[in-house]
Amino acid sequence: MKLTIWNSLASKLLFSLAFFSLLLVFGLAYVNTKIVISGYKKQLQELVEQKIDFMLPQLSDALHNDKQLLVEEQLIRLSSAQVINGVRLLRNHGRPLVVGNFGSSHRLFTLALPVTNINGEIIASMDVAVSDRNFRSMMEQYFQFLAAIIAGYVLLVLLLLRLLYRSFLPLRELTRKLEAFDPSHPVPIELRDTSANEIGMIAEAANKMSDNIIHHADFMNELHKEIEEGRQHLKEAQQIARMGSWRIDTQTHDCSFSDQMYVLLGLPMDGMPLTWEALLNVIEPSQRQAFIRALENTAQTHTPFRLMHKLVNAHGEAMHVLTEGKLSLRRDGKAFISGITMDVSEQAESQQMIEKLAFYDPLTNLPNRVLMQDRLQKAIKDANRRGEKLGVLFLDLDGFKNVNDTLGHTLGDRLLKEVAERLKRTLRDSDTISRIGGDEFIVLLPLINSEKDITIVAKKMIDALQERWEFGDKAIFTTTSIGVAIYPDHSDDADTLIKFADTAMYKAKEDGRNRYRFYDTTMGETIRKKLxxxxxxxxxxxxxxxxxxxxxxxxxxxxxxxxxxxxxxxxxxxxxxxxxxxxxxxxxxxxxxxxxxxxxxxxxxxxxxxxxxxxxxxxxxxxxxxxxxxxxxxxxxxxxxxxxxxxxxxxxxxxxxxxxxxxxxxxxxxxxxxxxxxxxxxxxxxxxxxxxxxxxxxxxxxxxxxxxxxxxxxxxxxxxxxxxxxxxxxxxxxxxxxxxxxxxxxxxxxxxxxxxxxxxxxxxxxxxxxxxxxxxxxxxxxxxxxxxxxxxxxxxxxxx
Ligand SMILES: Nc1nc2c(ncn2[C@@H]2O[C@@H]3COP(=O)(O)O[C@H]4[C@@H](O)[C@H](n5cnc6c(=O)[nH]c(N)nc65)O[C@@H]4COP(=O)(O)O[C@H]3[C@H]2O)c(=O)[nH]1
CATH class of the missing domain: 3.20.20.450 (EAL domain)
Known part of the structure; x- marks a missing residue:
């Protein structure tokens, strides 16, 4: 709204004050003048009447006695009074008698008086023209006085108006500043007038209010910053953790997702809300029902859920995720499930890797000693049930240390990998090949009927491993020594069988390498001697x-x-x-x-x-x-x-x-x-x-x-x-x-x-x-x- 002279309260007040003050002044002046004039006139009339009363008996007498000269004298005496211009006597008989300047325009008023005789009978009427001479000078003085008073009053009013105007100035400033006041970037209003009056109080209150708003705005800004920082922090944390958060309405399945959730699902953050169907789509088909059931169960039983499942996101990346959710109620009573989905592929891979490391040799991907022992125990049970034999073959490459020493570990590792491959090619799928450390391998041969079967396999392995190995410009020749222990001939205990096969392998080495030896009871002593x-x-x-x-x-x-x-x-x-x-x-x-x-x-x-x-x-x-x-x-x-x-x-x-x-x-x-x-x-x-x-x-x-x-x-x-x-x-x-x-x-x-x-x-x-x-x-x-x-x-x- 624009402040104009017409709608300004101050101008209305000022104008009203000025108008009513002037009205009052002039009204009062008018009334006062009226009173003064009538009072004066009354005074004058009383004065004239006094004078007339004083001379009236002689005049009445003169009239009664028809003493013309005396009448005239009396009238002249009367008209000579300063306040009387002239007198006119109207007798019942005869001509009117005018004395003095009865007809003068400087007549204030005419006083008509009956002239009675002693009997009270009116014998004449007398008009006395009262002069306005004194009245005028008196009125002049009066008006001068009145003008001075009015001027003083007007001055007073003007001063008052100025005061009022000045008093309203802070309000104008306040208005201006309030108009310019921006709550989002508040600055102090800082009104100067803080005098101890109503306006000052308003100014002070406005100052306080702006300070409060600034304080509040500062607080809100800080709060906003903190919330923003918190949100940013949460976003970063979600990014780092590769974790997205979401909310799903239990009734409508309306979804809302955090930014990271979009990233996780490989979907564009183009403002398009993610739908329930889109979410289900990225979940590995075989796990979709489990996901839906988990959500439904949480909605019904109010118990949180935790689910490991797979996703294939929009980029086609497969990932392992952990999804956790719980039921929450909104203020309007609507229920939704809120939760998080975290990419745990690395952890899953690490877990798989840990499991793999725990059971597999990282170099050759063959089962390690732990897994081999486990399989051996199972194989012993199987062989026992079926009444079959089981061969445990302990392999050690001859001169592998030389390969490592002369050609380095990288080539040594390649050789071991190749050995593993050749063994795999030589053996059946039902056989277990394991690397238990260094250049030592253990092969489990189930379904063995006789030593002869083992001999055939052992020879095949020796042949396979003594062929030339070529690695770039390097050709390596190496051979293998194999020790064999048989379940149940030598032992029915897994560890003992391995130990015996190891002992037999040492014997094969002693006997010139590149050969196999079956365990026999004398070998233990040989090994002891060797140590x-x-x-x-x-x-x-x-x-x-x-x-x-x-x-x-x-x-x-x-x-x-x-x-x-x-x-x-x-x-x-x-x-x-x-x-x-x-x-x-x-x-x-x-x-x-x-x-x-x-x-x-x-x-x-x-x-x-x-x-x-x-x-x-x-x-x-x-x-x-x-x-x-x-x-x-x-x-x-x-x-x-x-x-x-x-x-x-x-x-x-x-x-x-x-x-x-x-x-x-x-x-x-x-x-x-x-x-x-x-x-x-x-x-x-x-x-x-x-x-x-x-x-x-x-x-x-x-x-x-x-x-x-x-x-x-x-x-x-x-x-x-x-x-x-x-x-x-x-x-x-x-x-x-x-x-x-x-x-x-x-x-x-x-x-x-x-x-x-x-x-x-x-x-x-x-x-x-x-x-x-x-x-x-x-x-x-x-x-x-x-x-x-x-x-x-x-x-x-x-x-x-
Ligand atoms: N049955 C039979 N054997 C014969 C005959 N003539 C020689 N020998 C044996 O054959 C081996 C020949 O040595 P080698 O082939 O170098 O084989 C040697 C050699 O490879 C290794 N060796 C011996 N001394 C050393 C050494 O100082 N350093 C290294 N690194 N190896 C050694 O030990 C192996 C065995 O040495 P020895 O026991 O001294 O056995 C010797 C020798 O006693 C024969 O007519 N009939």
């Missing part, structure tokens, strides 16, 4: 005093001369006596003690070479065996260099024997080490050739000059045509490749004859000499030198 050996070997390698190198000479089959010797370690055990390398090298290899032992062997052999040289004899070439772990050790080259330097011997007097299987674990790595050895100037032989299934094509790349044919072939070649064929082909191929050949295990003259016939260069075996202590070798060598010298001389003489 004992390990313990005692640890003590023995502290000083190395219990160890001794034996030497087995290598003989030239053409000349019969000793051309070298292989250093073979012996452990002179204080209680047991001589312990042969086959009984402790695998343990030393397994535990890593081989590195220290191998270093000692190199030193010992080098010391002997140096000893020969010092005594003036051309040293024999001594061959030192390198196990897989030594071959892959980064210390190997350093150790060899140290030895060569320390004993100051020529590298050509030292050679190293690496078994075929070790050298073939990884072609790339082996080639690298073999080249490094050749660069040092030391010789390298491939030992036990023929057992490792290596291809001669690979061998061609090896910087080696000698092959040692495994003694098993030599020892059997006279009786076994296959072995003989193998020997023949190794010899012919080696010759074609320009390699020297050493035949080990030469036990008889027949061996020698055949080997010579085949063209083998060197022989090593019991026929020539068993491994002997250095002193003995030394004597043999010196005698041989003499013999050779004599032979050469007689040959020379014969020639001459």
């Amino acid at each position: 004992q050996v390990e313990h005692e070997m640890r003590e023995a390698i502290e000083t190395m005093e219990q160890f001794e190198l034996y030497y087995q000479p290598k003989i030239s089959l053409r000349t019969g001369a000793i051309t070298g010797a292989e250093a073979l370690i012996r452990w002179n055990h204080p209680k047991i006596g001589t312990v042969y390398p086959d009984d402790f090298i695998p343990v030393a290899e397994h535990t890593g003690m081989i590195i220290k032992i191998g270093e000692w062997v190199m030193h010992e052999a080098a010391r002997r070479i140096e000893q020969w040289r010092a005594s003036g004899i051309v040293p024999l070439k001594l061959a030192v065996n390198l196990s897989g772990r030594q071959f892959g050790s980064p210390l190997l080259l350093h150790q060899i260099r140290t030895v060569l330097q320390r004993y100051d011997i020529k590298p050509e007097y030292l050679e190293f024997e690496v078994t075929e299987s070790v050298s073939m674990i990884s072609l790339t790595e082996s080639l690298k080490v073999l080249h490094q050895l050749r660069d040092l100037g030391v010789g390298v032989n491939i030992d036990d050739f023929g057992t490792g299934y290596s291809s001669l094509a690979y061998l061609k790349q090896f910087p080696v000059d000698t092959l040692k044919i495994d003694k098993a072939f030599i020892m059997n070649m006279l009786d076994d045509q296959d072995d003989r064929t193998i020997v023949e082909s190794i010899v012919s191929l080696s010759k074609a490749m320009g390699l020297k050949i050493v035949a080990e295990g030469v036990e008889s003259i027949e061996h020698v004859r055949l080997l010579k016939k085949l063209g083998v260069d060197y022989g090593q075996g019991y026929f020539f000499s068993k491994p002997v202590p250095f002193g003995q070798l030394d004597r043999m060598y010196r005698n041989n030198l003499v013999k050779m010298k004599t032979l050469r001389e007689s040959e020379r003489r014969e020639a001459v």
Whole structure:
């Protein structure tokens, strides 16, 4: 509403006040003037009447007596009074008598009086013209006074109006400020007039009110901020927790959802309300009924519900969710179910993962020991019920540690995965393959009738695992040892069966690896002994005093001369006596003690070479065996260099024997080490050739000059045509490749004859000499030198 002069209360008040004040003033002035005038007139009349009364007896008398002059005199005297203009006497007889200026316009009023005689009879009437002279001056004074009073009054009114106007000014300011007052952004009204009057009180009240509103607005703002922060916090919390909240009307199924719920369901937040049908649609069809039932049950029984179920959201993402809801009543009495839905896919996956980790090997995805034990127990029960046997096969890869040490764990892991795959391909679905740690696997073979069944499977596994493994440019050769225990033959207890299979596996390793062994009762003792050996070997390698190198000479089959010797370690055990390398090298290899032992062997052999040289004899070439772990050790080259330097011997007097299987674990790595050895100037032989299934094509790349044919072939070649064929082909191929050949295990003259016939260069075996202590070798060598010298001389003489 616009404030105008017409609707302004102040202007109305002011105008009214001004108008009524003036009306009052002028009214009062008018009345007062009237009173003053009438009072004055009355006074004048009384004065004139007094004068007339005073002269009236003489006038009456004069009239009565018709004394004209006296009458006139009387009238003149009367008219000479200051307040009388003139007199006119109207007699009953005769002409009117006028005295003075009766007709003057300055007459205030005319006083008509009867003139009576003493009898009371009217004898004349007299008109007296009362002068307005005094009246005028009196009235002038009166009006001046009145004007002064009115002016003063008007001034007073004006002052009052001004006061009033000024008093209303704060109200105008208040109006303006109230109009401008914005409750959403309130600012203090701050009216200046706070004087102690009604307006001041209003101003003060308005100030207070604005302060209160500001305070309230501040409070509301804070509250709003807090609510907003709370809402934001809730939103973020929902985002972080991947949790949406919702509300569903139990009757109409009208839904309302939080933003995160839309996100969760993969639906756009375009203002379109989410419907009950849309919600049901994303729930995994098989779980929809369960969801509806849970809601209905909550609506009926008022008990909260908690449901784990699956969703497939609008983006097609499947997720595990946890939905919880409870019944709530609105103020209007309507019931709805409010709740939350949380994406627990990660937790579900973690849970699955935990369960998987608890029961499965993460590398190969095979059952782990826990699950295998559980399955074994069940399988035992089944086998018991059906009266069948059950095979427990304990597998351990041969030389897996070498793979890990030389090629790294990544490749080791790939190998294990591949092993798992090959085992799966080899076995039936009903068989359980488990990895129980490291390179150890356990296979459960149910439905077994006899040992023969197990033997077939064990062989199949050995065959499957000894094939070449190729990983990029790396080819690995490895074999497997398997121990077998059978339910109920060996035990009816799961743990015992596993333990027995493990024991049998150790036996398979001891017996040369790449084979299987069935458990028998004597094996336990062997294992115990093995642990004992390990313990005692640890003590023995502290000083190395219990160890001794034996030497087995290598003989030239053409000349019969000793051309070298292989250093073979012996452990002179204080209680047991001589312990042969086959009984402790695998343990030393397994535990890593081989590195220290191998270093000692190199030193010992080098010391002997140096000893020969010092005594003036051309040293024999001594061959030192390198196990897989030594071959892959980064210390190997350093150790060899140290030895060569320390004993100051020529590298050509030292050679190293690496078994075929070790050298073939990884072609790339082996080639690298073999080249490094050749660069040092030391010789390298491939030992036990023929057992490792290596291809001669690979061998061609090896910087080696000698092959040692495994003694098993030599020892059997006279009786076994296959072995003989193998020997023949190794010899012919080696010759074609320009390699020297050493035949080990030469036990008889027949061996020698055949080997010579085949063209083998060197022989090593019991026929020539068993491994002997250095002193003995030394004597043999010196005698041989003499013999050779004599032979050469007689040959020379014969020639001459
Ligand atoms: N039946 C029969 N056997 C014969 C005949 N000629 C030699 N032998 C035996 O065959 C083995 C030859 O050594 P190897 O094949 O390198 O096989 C060696 C070698 O691989 C390993 N070894 C020995 N000494 C060391 C060593 O110092 N370091 C490492 N790493 N391994 C060693 O122990 C294995 C066994 O050594 P030993 O028990 O000394 O057994 C020796 C030797 O005594 C024969 O005509 N008939």
